[in-house]
Amino acid sequence: MAKEKDSSNLKIRPLDDRVVVEPLDAEEKTAGGILLPDAAQQKPQRGKVLAVGPGKLSDKGERHAVAVAKGDEVIYGRYSGNDVKVDGRDVKIMRESDILAKVVK
Secondary structure (H helix, E strand, C coil), rough: CCCEEEEEECCCCCCCEEEEHHHHHHHEEEECCCCCCCHHCCEEEEEEEEEEECCHHHCHHHHEECCCCCCCEECCCCCCCEEEEECCCCEEEEEEHHHEEEECC
């Protein structure tokens, strides 16, 4: 049984309206049950929020709250954000505006 990685000790803190997202695994099966090889799998567009910055600073010096929180599952653009490796984990750092939607369960 695989152990879930703990995100509480993440050694990265995003600035302003940036969000750190861990991409979820790509789909390995189609809706019809066909197994996809690695080369045919699409880049994932869903991820789990690991860290959130304090919010964008307005011209008046006030912070605007970020609409997502740590632990939320989000959908983002296919090529948005920057891919980085932190503590051996592949994560994306993106602006809040790159997030298209929050998944509601």
